[in-house]
Amino acid sequence: MSSTISKSEEQTTLQITGMTCAACANRIEKGLRKMDGVTEANVNFALERATVTFDPKRATIPQMQEQIEHLGYGTVKQTTDFQITGMTCAACANRIEKGLNKMPGVVTANVNLALETARVEYDPATVTLEDMQKKVEQLGYKAMPKEGQQDASAHKQKEISKQKRRFIISALLSLPLLWSMISHFSFLSWIWMPMIFMDPWFQLILATPVQFYIGGHFYVGAYKALRNKSANMDVLVALGTSAAYFYSLYLTLEWVQAGAGAHGPEMYYETSSILITLVILGKLFEALAKGRTSEAIKTLMGLQAKTALVVRDGQEMTIPVEEVVAGDIVIVKPGEKIPVDGEVVEGASSVDEAMLTGESLPVEKRTGDPVIGATINKNGVLRIQATKVGKETALAQIIKVVEEAQGSKAPIQRVADAISGIFVPIVVAISVLAFIAWFVWITPGEFANALEIAIAILVIACPCALGLATPTSIMAGSGRAAESGILFKGGEHLEATHRINTIILDKTGTVTKGKPELTDVVVSGWMETDLLALVGAAEKNSEHPLAEAIVAGIIAKGIQLPRTDTFEAIPGHGIKANVMGKEILVGTRKLMAQFQVSINHAQDQMDQLEQAGKTAMLIAVDRQYAGIVAVADTIKETSAQAVKRLNDMGIEVIMITGDNHRTAEAIAKQVGITRVLAEVLPEGKADEVKKLQAQGKKVAMVGDGINDAPALAMADIGMAMGTGTDVAMEAADVTLMRGDLNSIPDAIYMSRKTMGNIRQNLFWALAYNSIGIPIAAIGLLAPWVAGAAMALSSVSVVLNALRLQRVKL
16 A cells, blocks of 8 residues: 655655765664654665655754754755846845745745845755746746756766765875785785885875875764764774774884884785775765666656747747746647647647557547657647646656655665664674684784784675665666556555565456447448448437447448438437438347337347447347447457466456456456456445455555546555556556556566565675675685675675666566
8 A cells, every 4th residue: 555644744855965874874764753743754875865754843854954964964955046037125035035945945045136136055856946936936026047057966976076086096095005915925925016115104104195085084974973872884994994004003103113124014004095995996886886776767857858839929939848837838840859748739640659658659649639748749730738847747747756766665675774773883893802802812912913803894894785785676676667667656565566466457448448449340231331321420429438439430441421310319228310311220129129120130149249248239220120330348459468477477367347247257258367356336346455355365456547546545556557547546556657457567577576686685785794704703804805895795786786777578
């Protein structure tokens, strides 16, 4: 079932800086949850984002940001300048200022009446420039962003550039120290070694900036963590590198006191410097790889049109798509993207909707037809009235669902969070015990050797990989699914889907197309085209869906319909009409009996058609039996294939419908479904789900109508066909945008692959530490090797998650 937010609550997203491992994410999560008014807080370490549910009367976003900063981290804020028009006095400036300051995500807003500008500091994860512009417009003014504003991804790029700069400086300073380390290995003694590289003063000069300038943020992070009575990766790195650096400094000072001989003592400056360099390299690789996990969002955003050609005051003008408002008339030329959701008011064309529905064939559009933003107009010119713009468009809603899914936390992650929360203190304790064991018992008095072993334990055990194991897989898996039109509303639903063992399929609009079509024509004593012309002329006056299907089928055959003289609908029976001087009757057996039309020789054909799940209607011309037309809600081309795939996956498939048993069984037989729940009233669908759950089954309900919403909400996983209603999609946990049943096995397959990937990541993350700690404790792991392994563990976890982006659906 979907998690819901009460009407009195709001949800916000805060971008966080300064986190180094899962322990940081846990600490922020706990800190936020302790706040009065905060009901839920989830921190995603991989996305560096906190999603908070709160009561705005008791907690504010600035208070949350203050709490995060108190815990020793930062929140990303952007500053933007707007040019304001329409202000006439100080009261206008105050009004705009107050309005902006009340918006969720706005930290501060200052309006300068003299310059006619507004400077706003805001959280880009919560509020956008367009939101602020709309707010100013609602107040009766106009706001235009001034040029040179920060790009949304600028912060991340800045961070990556900073990490690159740090790594290059650190690597250049550490290289001579690495070279000097070669002298420690007798089998490499033949390599030329400049004498200055062995000089303790030279090593101290190189190691100090690495330790305190490049590695300074580890000390800051460690201090903040310890101040808040917790420990994280920074604590381990700071402890390990400081031990090596300060012990080497002690040896240097001792060497100076002893007279600074030609050959200095064996130093460990290279241990601390190389460790810091490797950790920064690992973080750089991690940041670059993490950037790739959100490729799906970038791809979806890239689908949006950048500009729109609108008609205002009788003039055509090209404006940024963000400035289109509902009601605008937008002109879309052949080959252009439709900029917003709307309705065709003039013109005809075919539109490529593959990006949304997966349907490769273009869809014909005429006046009155709806169109969706980001789809491509193929040939004709369309004039469209904008109905949904900005955040309300279908594409914007898809992007929002994917972002929320990527930022949510799967239940399996809580296991990793619990482990990482107690991990660091345990590792520090093991490191201290190992140091004492080696210094006192194993190699008595050999301080340097015992210290090396303690440092190796501290470094190999950094829990970064553990914190990344789940969120990176969730991001990559949900992103890949979104590219195939499968929208998981959260990590918890992506996880739960792999446990499904029973699927309930609603018949109409899910297994079938949901739109009746003319399937059979039987004639007796007439030419088919002549009879259909009369039937079509009679039925075109009826508003019944079956009549519409008959008329559409006849017109599709290229048959011209004559004029109707008189028409009468006979409720529950059929119709009676006069066409070209002939009396036409189309309807049930009762209608024929009412007008004394003999249909004895048509009974067998009627039964056969009805057994095949079709609705058959008898035709009489001038009270003489003339034939039968049959209409059916035809099965989607892919339904049988999808049911077979589900059966092959070991999943029981059940069809549910309000139709009679005969029709339902006929449809089910065609697609390979063996169990049918027929004549179920809309309110009874949720009860059927409950019954199956009571048998211990994990049930997914798939539907597309308003009457499916209660069952979708009741099921363990509710799947809504994207071609259905907004209500159904709101109640569902997974939306299948393509309206194709093959999306169901695809969703389950993607869930299984993602959960398998998470388990692999957790296994390897724990294996690195579980195997590495004892190896380091028995003295078989040099600190620099431990540092490399630790960096590799984080990068390998992210790269493994990225494999999900190549899964074929």
